[in-house]
Amino acid sequence: MNGDLKERIEAIMTHYPTRRSAIMPALCLAQECGGPLRGEILKDIADMLEVPEIWVYEITTFYSMLNTEPVGKFHIQLCTNVSCLLSRSTPLLEHLKSRLQIGEGDTTPDGLYTLSTVECLGSCDTAPVLMVNEIYHENMSEERIDKLLDQLTPQSGE
Ligand code: FES
Numbered sequence: 001m002n003g004d005l006k007e008r009i010e011a012i013m014t015h016y017p018t019r020r021s022a023i024m025p026a027l028c029l030a031q032e033c034g035g036p037l038r039g040e041i042l043k044d045i046a047d048m049l050e051v052p053e054i055w056v057y058e059i060t061t062f063y064s065m066l067n068t069e070p071v072g073k074f075h076i077q078l079c080t081n082v083s084c085l086l087s088r089s090t091p092l093l094e095h096l097k098s099r100l101q102i103g104e105g106d107t108t109p110d111g112l113y114t115l116s117t118v119e120c121l122g123s124c125d126t127a128p129v130l131m132v133n134e135i136y137h138e139n140m141s142e143e144r145i146d147k148l149l150d151q152l153t154p155q156s157g158e
Contacts, residue, residue: 001030001040001041001044001045002033004033005029005030005033006044006048008029008033009022009026009029009030009045009048010048012025012026012029013026013048013049019048019049019050019051020049020050020051020055022049023045023049023051023055023056023059024059024063026045026048026049027045027056027059027060027066028065028066030045031066031067035067035070035071036067036068036069036070036071037060037066037067037068038060038068038069042056042057042060064077064116064118064119070107071107071114072107072108072111072112072113072114073111073112073113073154074112074113074114074132074133074152075113075114075116075131075132075133076096076100076113076114076115076116076130076131076132077116077117077118077121077130077131077132078092078093078096078115078116078117078118078128078129078130079117079118079119079120079121079123079127079128079129079130080093080117080118080119081118081119081120081121081124082120082124083120083124083125083127084120084124084127084128084129086127087127087128088128088141089127089128091142092128092130092140092141092142092145093117095142095145096115096145097115099145099146099149100113100115100149102115103115104116104117110154112152112154113152118131121136123136123138126138126139127139128140130145132148132152
């Protein structure tokens with residue numbers, strides 16, 4: 001863990017009554033600083049927060065917002081849970097695979113896009129829903145996906 005990340009985690013720990021409460025924000029900071037969240041970084045966070053490493057590992061692998069593998073510049077996460085499923089997320093997944101020429105869980109060879117499926121994103125009333133990095137895109141259709149992908153270029157921001 002680099003010194004800057006260590007300092008930031010130490011600072012964030014002061015905002016919580018117990019060190020263990022800072023696991024989630026510490027993981028978010030570590031991911032923001034480059035991720036992916038695996039190996040030494042999990043052990044370092046556990047040591048800093050004085051918790052068993054398994055606690056850090058469990059949280060990391062539970063939340064889809066935390067990445068244990070490298071992801072592309074644009075991480076597309078399509079919800080495939082019930083409301084989205086009933087609103088055509090399955091054909092949308094096939095459309096994304098076809099447009100990106102990758103499978104679920106894969107990253108394009110240029111490192112630009114990663115395609116994942118996730119459980120409920122908490123926006124069932126606007127299903128089908130996907131996220132690109134931290135931004136929600138709701139009421140999706142094949143046409144809206146095409147427009148979105150056209151905007152996600154190597155030059156565009158996140
Ligand atoms: S089921 Fe997709 S947002 Fe809830």
